[in-house]
Amino acid sequence: MWPISIDAARQRRYIARFEPPDARLNDESVTTRKSTSSAGPADCPPCERVEGVKIATLARKYGTPLYVYSHTALVENFGRIARAFASIDPLIAYSVKCNSSAAVIRTLVEQGAGLDIVSIGELERGLAAGVDPAKIVFAGVGKSRREIEAALDAGIGLFNIESEPEAEAIAAAGCRLRVSAPAALRINPDVDASTHRYISTGKKENKFGIPFHVARRVFRRVSKLRGIDLRGLHAHIGSQIMKPEAYVKSLGRLTELIEFLRRDGHTIDTLNLGGGFGIDYENGINPMDMDALGRELIPLIEPLGVRLILEPGRPIAGPAGFFITRVEYIKLGDVKNFAIVDGAMNDLLRPALYSAFHRIALSEPRGGRRKQYDIVGPICESADFLGKERRLPALKSGDLLIVHDAGAYAMAMASNYNSRPRPAEVMVKGRRHYEIRRRETLSDVVRGEIIPDFMR
Numbered sequence: 407m408w409p410i411s412i413d414a415a416r417q418r419r420y421i422a423r424f425e426p427p428d429a430r431l432n433d434e435s436v437t438t439r440k441s442t443s444s445a446g447p448a449d450c451p452p453c454e455r456v457e458g459v460k461i462a463t464l465a466r467k468y469g470t471p472l473y474v475y476s477h478t479a480l481v482e483n484f485g486r487i488a489r490a491f492a493s494i495d496p497l498i499a500y501s502v503k504c505n506s507s508a509a510v511i512r513t514l515v516e517q518g519a520g521l522d523i524v525s526i527g528e529l530e531r532g533l534a535a536g537v538d539p540a541k542i543v544f545a546g547v548g549k550s551r552r553e554i555e556a557a558l559d560a561g562i563g564l565f566n567i568e569s570e571p572e573a574e575a576i577a578a579a580g581c582r583l584r585v586s587a588p589a590a591l592r593i594n595p596d597v598d599a600s601t602h603r604y605i606s607t608g609k610k611e612n613k614f615g616i617p618f619h620v621a622r623r624v625f626r627r628v629s630k631l632r633g634i635d636l637r638g639l640h641a642h643i644g645s646q647i648m649k650p651e652a653y654v655k656s657l658g659r660l661t662e663l664i665e666f667l668r669r670d671g672h673t674i675d676t677l678n679l680g681g682g683f684g685i686d687y688e689n690g691i692n693p694m695d696m697d698a699l700g701r702e703l704i705p706l707i708e709p710l711g712v713r714l715i716l717e718p719g720r721p722i723a724g725p726a727g728f729f730i731t732r733v734e735y736i737k738l739g740d741v742k743n744f745a746i747v748d749g750a751m752n753d754l755l756r757p758a759l760y761s762a763f764h765r766i767a768l769s770e771p772r773g774g775r776r777k778q779y780d781i782v783g784p785i786c787e788s789a790d791f792l793g794k795e796r797r798l799p800a801l802k803s804g805d806l807l808i809v810h811d812a813g814a815y816a817m818a819m820a821s822n823y824n825s826r827p828r829p830a831e832v833m834v835k836g837r838r839h840y841e842i843r844r845r846e847t848l849s850d851v852v853r854g855e856i857i858p859d860f861m862r
C-alpha cells in the first residue's frame with residue numbers, strides 16, 4: 407500500500423468552500439454516511455450557494471436546468487495540481503474535452519495552463535482563449551488530415567501519436583507544410599488503472615496507443631520519417647484514478663522504454679503522463695491526493711531529465727461545476743418515490759452512461775423526516791435518472807436540486823436528445839455571476855435542418 411495521507415486542513419478548507427455552514431454542522435454524512443445502494447451514499451446536506459451567490463437567485467435569473475461553475479474552484483483546483491509538481495515545472499495542459507466552455511478555458515489559460523485537445527474544434531477554442539500554441543498538445547486516435555494541418559499551421563507544441571498510419575499522415579502533412587511536427591509516441595503500458603471499463607485506456611485491450619512490446623521498433627521507424635520530430639513518450643491510462651500506484655507502474659514502464667530508446671540513440675526530452683486524477687464524487691473531500699502523487703512521481707521523473715506534461719481535466723473542472731434542476735412533479739409509487747425534475751440525461755449523461763454517482767442536494771435547509779427518492783428526468787428512457795435512492799427532505803414541486811461535481815464530462819456531453827434545448831451556463835466569482843453560454847432556443851435545436859425539395 408502507498409502511504410496516502412490527506413492533509414486534514416486542506417480537506418476542511420475544501421469543505422468550507424463548497425458546503426454552506428449549516429450543512430457542515432449537520433453533516434454527519436461526511437464521516438458516517440451509509441450507502442443504501444451500490445450506487446453510493448444516499449444523503450446529501452443542503453447546498454444554498456455557489457461562492458457568494460444563492461442558487462435560488464441564479465435559477466430565478468437564468469432558469470433551469472442550469473450549469474454553474476465556481477471561478478475560485480477552477481483556479482484552486484488547477485493550482486493544487488500545479489503546486490504539487492511545481493519543483494519540476496511541468497506543462498499542465500488542461501484537457502479541454504471535459505469542459506470546453508470558452509470562459510472555463512480562458513480561466514485556466516490565465517492561470518498558465520496549456521491545453522490538451524482532441525479536435526480542430528478544441529484547437530479553435532484554445533486559440534480563441536489566447537493560449538500560447540506551443541502549450542497545446544493534440545491527442546486522439548483519429549486525427550484527420552485537416553485537423554493535423556490546422557494544428558501544424560497553428561504551431562502546436564506536441565502531437566501524441568497513436569498509431570503508425572497516423573504517424574505517416576502527420577509526417578506527410580509536415581513535409582507538405584515544410585515543418586517538423588513535434589511529437590510523442592503514445593504508449594499503451596498495459597496497466598490496470600482500476601477504473602470504470604469505459605474510461606480505462608491503458609490496458610492492451612483498449613484502442614489507445616502503441617502496444618508496449620512493439621514500442622521500441624515503432625519508435626525507431628517513426629523517428630526516421632521526414633516531417634516528424636519524435637522526441638518523447640505519452641501515456642494516459644484512464645480517468646477517475648484514485649491512487650498513485652497505477653501512475654507509478656505506468657511511469658516505470660515508460661522509464662524502461664526511455665532507457666532502451668536512449669541506448670538506441672534517440673533523444674527523449676518529453677514525457678507526457680496524461681491526466682485521469684480522480685475526484686471524490688461520493689463525499690467531495692477525498693480527491694486523488696496530488697501532493698502524495700507528486701511525492702511519488704517527482705523523484706522518479708527528475709533523473710530522467712525530461713519535460714513533464716500532465717493533462718488533467720476532471721480534477722480541475724469537475725468539482726467546480728454544479729447542475730441545477732427544478733422538481734416538476736412528485737410521484738409516490740408502490741415501491742419507489744420519484745422526483746421528476748426538469749434536467750435530464752441529455753443535459754447530464756454521466757449517470758445514464760456510466761451509472762455515475764453525483765451527490766444531489768436540496769437548495770435550502772428543510773426539517774422533517776427524510777424520504778427516499780429516485781431523481782429522474784422527463785426523457786422516455788429508464789436510463790434517464792440523475793440519482794437513485796437518495797434520502798432528502800420531503801420534496802415538492804418547484805424545489806431546486808443541486809447536482810454536485812457536474813463541471814466535467816457534463817455540459818460537454820450534453821445533446822439535444824428528445825429535441826431539448828441545452829442548458830445555459832453561468833460562472834460565479836465571489837458575489838458576481840456571469841452568463842457564459844446562453845440557453846439554447848427551440849430554433850437552435852432545429853438549426854441546420856433541411857427538408858428536401860421533393861417533400862415540399
Ligand SMILES: Cc1ncc(COP(=O)(O)O)c(C=O)c1O
Nearest residue numbers: 501642645681682717718719720
Ligand atoms: C489522452 C487524454 N488525456 C487526458 C484526459 C483527461 O482525463 P481526466 O479528465 O480524467 O483528467 C483524457 C480523458 O479522456 C485523455 O483521453
